[in-house]
Amino acid sequence: MTERKGVVIVGELSDGNPAPITTELLGIGRKLADELGQELSTLFIGSGIGEAANEAIFFGADKVYVIDKPLFKDYLTDSYVGALEKFVKQIEPELLLLGHTSLGRDLAPRLAFRLETGLTQDCVELALEPETKLLQKTKPVYGGNALAIYVCEEGRPQMATIRPKVMEPSTRDTSRKGEVIPFDPELGEAAIRGKVISKAKEEITGIKLEEANVVVCGGRGIGGAEPFQQLEELARMLNGAVGATRPPCDAKWCPAHYQIGLTGKLISPTLYIGIALSGASQHLAGMSGSKTIVAINKDPEANIFGIAHYGVVGEYGKVVPAFIEKCKELISKT
């Protein structure tokens, strides 16, 4: 039986370059590989991958495997899981890491069960047990109320998906050397059940939530679609974006892509203003990285006050207009 070794990360591309999640995977991957005294490899799957493979080397990979075939142009569970299965069975890594992204969430579980190994998703911390060198995987549970640490003692490779924007990304160093190796999983089209018919990109006008420096977020207490206009006005004035907790999105008071939380977008703006939201753990999980947190809620017991830096207990309908007016005045004076 060959001894397993190596850390493999599944990279993702954005406009032909390694996506931020890839550099984060390489960051934690490098750390773990060094501790294990093993190699760090990246795998890219797609069609027309180009120069991105070399970039992965500059970001810390010793080897970059590339599966580049038209069959993999669009993500499909069967094709990607099938390709990864063949890859893992040949390369036999000790650790396999992915991002907790649209790709990772679908690919990782199915692959883990195909390989009969243990997976922990949405990890915020990965570390090696000092004696056994087993991968300790920490993830939020109970909607973010608690943290749990898992290990997989028997199945291999040990698998995890990492939460975006949590792990330190690796830095680009063009003096790094490595190998780019093409890989052919030899997957026939007949094995693939299903096809992608179309894609629709959500229309986002203005600043993207994940990139905004200021986020104004509305919750269940906003009460309807119309009051969101006020939040839009406030966000515009502060050069920020508007987000929401799950209830307003489910009630269709605002677009679904406004949702910030465990199952929505993760944000870490310089200023976060939460208006008429209780601060349920699922939401906190999406914004607790914000630098300055301000909350306005009529309930002094609201959970959000547990993590807010500045709080206002009051009716947002009365507080916010006066807040907006004063902000306008102060900003125009600068």
Next chain:
Amino acid sequence: MNMIVCVKEILDPEIPAKSFKVDSEAKRAIKPQDIQLVISDYDESAVEAALKIKDSLESKITVISLGGESAKNIIRRCIAMGGDEGVLLSDPLFIDSDSYATAFVLAQAIKKLGNFDLVLCGRQEGDWDAGQVGSAIAEFLGIPSVTMIGNIEAKDGKAVVERVISDGRETVEIPLPALVTVSSEIGEPRYPSFRRVREASKMEIPTWNAQDVTPTKSRNKMLSLFVPPREVKCEFVTGETPEEVGINLALKLRGVKSI
């Protein structure tokens, strides 16, 4: 269309964070005395997805759950929403199963139920948030799967689904039988009718145990469970009137250079 929906009973995620406590020894949350267990949010979305198909196509919906005796309550609720029958999978040997072991038992139960066209699960459970059981069941059953769907149309041996991805939607077609995991974008789950609640309360819900469906070992081991300490102290901004508070807040934030 013959559909099976897998649902889980969990501690209500809406309880205030102050009331949330964990038993670090037992490695699970402590259920407060007066709080009911509820159906996991996304599982309710899965039921709604099945009902949307049933709205336009003659269908049978079987609701299954792995849990304790009280899980029959949520099975009945799902039947009252529009489901047809239910089965509880319960045995001391099933307790503390991880995603692998849970899916293993559920997959056997699905096979035992007979022919099916579609299995629906929530995208992740509201307690452990592992998000794996659906994919695992599909793998054990050897059927295609699509996760995180916000819309589904099924007929003529095919399902056309909309996958919710980070920057929009993807429309995917898969052959049936298949499995989908459902996200809340599917729409607000419908309320049960009073009549159906009464009918569901009288229905026989059989329990299958470890003799009927074989358990297996978990693959992941939980080392610890804890509540991380909170460090931030909130400074409350006040005033004589709500309007004055608004003004003071602006001044405070200007003072700390946040705006």
